Amino acid sequence: MKIHPASLWAVVTLLLFTDTVNAQRRQKGPNSNDTVSSVYQPSDIFSPLFYAERGNEYHSANGAPGSKYWQNRVDYQIKANLDTVKKVIRASETINYTNNSPDQLRFLWIQLDQNTYRADARSNFPTGAAAAQHTNGYEFESVEIIQNGKAEKVPYVLTDTRMQVRLPKSILPNGGKISVLINYHYVIPGAFGGRTDYADTKNGKIYEIAQWFPRMCVYDDTSGWDTLPFLGSGEFYLEYGDIDYQVTVPWDMIVAGSGELLNPQEVLTPKQISRLQAARNSDKTIMIINPDEVAKPTSRPVNRGTLTWHFKMSNTRDVAFGASRAYIWDAARVNLPGGKKSLAMSVYPVESAGNDAWGRATEYLKGSIEYFSAKWFVYPYPVAVNEAGIAGGMEYPGIVFDGITDKGKELFWVTAHEIGHNWFPMIVGSNERRFAWMDEGFNTFIDIGASDVFNKGEYAPKRDSEYAPAGGNPADEIIPIITDPNAPTIMTAADAISEKYRHPIAYFKPAFGLVLLREQILGKERFDYAFRNYIRNWAFKHPTPNDFFRSMDNGAGEDLSWFWKGWYYNNWKLDLAIIHAEYTDINDLKKGIRVTIANKEKMVMPCTVEVKYKDGSKQRMQLPVETWLQNKVTTFTFPSTSEVVCVDIDPDAALPDVNRVNNHWVMK
Incomplete structure (x- = not known):
């Protein structure tokens, strides 16, 4: 609402009273006949003791791991067979578990994600729309343990996507170990698998x-x-360790997996090995399997039976792989800080070939990893794979599944986003199943930067909103969410967020929150330092939300509890308004102008005030968030020096202000 000044103005009077009709607090503006309506209460957002608990020996008050922080470890050895006739995975798995906790563990819990495809799975019920196709999930041949050198069968209980293994003796604390041996198989879901699937292409x-x-x-x-x-x-929460896995497939298939291929001489031709070596030393993409070599017997070291591909990935939460006889394969070197190197690779069918499509996929992967490594934390793995399929955008350590039909900017954006997940949550191991924003929101924030710098901004700007095309103003695009009374908060449990709100709440709002912190609240230098410190402290560990909040508070030197409270724990709106502006001395314009602004909603922000002079020049000043520590309405002197045409709050429209009409004042 645009407010015009009255002819005579009194001295600003701050008179508060209670409105018994709507319980809103109102505050007088400069004119005694004008009352400013506001629901803002300083005591709500600036209340003390935001952190319900003190820091402790495990999670320090400064946001870093405490002196006695502990974390259990899991190493896996897996031998799997891909049966392409029956569409079945058969595997033997050894889990080597180390209990670094201070507690004795009398039982173990194991995740069984394939059980989500069962007809009776709990995942059929949260949305009210059960899946149309199902599998039987995991089917177990045996479950055994080796403890103190002795193997024995153990009782286990299946509960939806979990297995409890009941131990005859507890695993001792502070380094006790146990090995679990599991033999199992499951039917691979078809296209309905979403994250894990199979699909037809021209060559298989x-x-x-x-x-x-x-x-x-x-x-x-x-x-x-x-x-x-x-x-x-709600996606994944996993322990770290080394995963050594072997995948046996028909002789004519290529396997692209997380980690380092340990036996290239057994599964590749000498020409392919030579090309891979060339790619390790090339910034340009090198073809490992050309389009005209796809599905040709000469592209394989043998022409019958099966081949076993052996991979190993160290200090990882998980591994995944793609397999097909239809893959084109290319690769290029990734240049990392400190002279380190990695290898970016892409595998895709001939239908996806061409530089307008997957022909540049490795270039996109390489550029994204180099940017994230230079800006935030060095990519820790020897290989990164971009795989084309129908999963359409899914991340695992060292490998991403992107859309087989993606092209141009869409392919770059999905590649940058999915490989960005190697920072959140593959490196910074947050609990995605509880706090989706700690991976999706953080990753959405960093992939915006990747788009800005790739190939001098070829695909910039990338913005991540449901409400406007890419390149729009995110401060405007967030308004529909913060004005929606039914919208959940960022801190809502991942699986409790409906599909309507999943992207805005898990991706866009937390990402834009980091943009606000970086560009409007802390400044780029202070934000970047604190954010890097958080990543470094929690790399390959398990942070909680409070660890992030405390890290940013301490690293930036600010009490940001007002922001965590208003933006994360609540969905509060922001509405700053200019109530009045007038010359301090109409006879001497060099004495500046007096400006009165109000905070009309529950959220607060620091803000920029800009005046435009008659000669066309502009001048700005910054109001800190402390402006609202005691008041709903504040009057201050702007040090203008000549005739002013107009005054604006937030002239760049960078804040999520729900009513920009009252941000502008024309001087009379």
């Missing part, structure tokens, strides 16, 4: 194999055993 099926082996639940100092079932939206 593509298999995307993920969440394919039983994985240990996390035991931590927050929840003990974190056993939330896999329902779909």
Whole structure:
């Protein structure tokens, strides 16, 4: 609402009273006949003791791991067979578990994600729309343990997507170990698998194999055993360790997997090995398998039977792989800080070939990794794979599944986003199943930067909103969410966020929150330092939301509890308004102008005030967030020096102000 000044103005009077009709607090403006309507209460957003608990020996008050922080470890050895006739994975898995906690563990909990495809799975019920196709999930031949050198069968209980293994003796604390041996198989879901599937192409099926082996639940100092079932939206929370895995496939298939290929001489031709070596030293993409070599017997070291591909990935939460006889394969060197190197690779069918499509996929992958590594934290793995299939955008350590039909900017954007997940949550191991914003929101924030710098901004700007085309103003695009009374808060449990709000709440709002912190609240230098410190402190560990909040508070030197409260724990609106502006001395314009502004909603922000002079020049001043520490309405002197045409709050429209009409004042 645009407010015009009256002819005579009194001295600003701050008179508060209670409106018994609507319970809103109102505050007088400069004119005694004008009352400013506001629901803002300073005591709500600036209340003390935001952190309900003090820091402790495990999670320090400064946001870093405490002196006695502990974390359990899981190493896996897996031998799997891909049966392309029956569409079945058969595997033998050894889980080597180390209990670094201070507690004895009398039982183990293991995640069984494939059970989400069962007809009776809990994941059929949260949305009210059960899946149309199903599998039987995991089917177990045996479950055994080796403890103190002795193997024995153990009782286990299946509960939806979890297995409890009941031990005859507890695993001792502070380094006790146990090995679990599991033999199992499952039917691979078709296209309905979403994240794990198979689909037809011109030269054969593509298999995307993920969440394919039983994985240990996390035991931590927050929840003990974190056993939330896999329902779909809430993704993963996993322990770190080394994963050594072998995949046996028909002789004519290529396997692209997480980690380093340990036996290239057994599964590749000498020409392919030579090309891979050339790619390790090339910034330009090198073809490993050309389009005209796809599905040709000469592209394989043998022409019958099966081949076993052997991979290993160190200090990882998970692994996944793709397999097909239809893959074109290319690769290029990734240049990392400190002279380190990695290898970016893409595999895709001939239908996806061409520089307008997947012919540049490795270039996109390489550029994104180089940017994230230079800006935030060095990519830790020897290989990164971009795989084309129908999963359409899914991330695992060292490998991403992107859309087989993606092209141009869409392919770049999905590549940057999915490989960005290697920072959140593959490196910074947050609990996605509880806090989706700690991976999706953070990753959406960093992938915006990748788009801005790639090939001098070829695909910039990338913005991440449901409400406007890419390149729009995110401060405007967030308005429909913060004005929606039914919108959940960022802190809502991942699986409790409906599909309507999943992207805005898990991706866009937390990402834009980081933009506000960086560009409007802290400044780029202070934000970047604090954010890098958070990543470094929690790399390959398990942070909680409070660890992030405390890290930013301490690293930037600010009490940001007002922001965490208003933006994350609540969905509060912001409405700053100019109530009045007049010359301090109409006879001497060099004495500046007096400006009165109000905060009309529950959220607060620091803001920029700009005046435009008659000669066309402009001048700005900054109001800190403390402006609203005591008041709903504030009057200050702007040090203008000549005739003013107009005054604006937030002239760049950078703040999520729900009513920009009252941000502008024309001087009379």
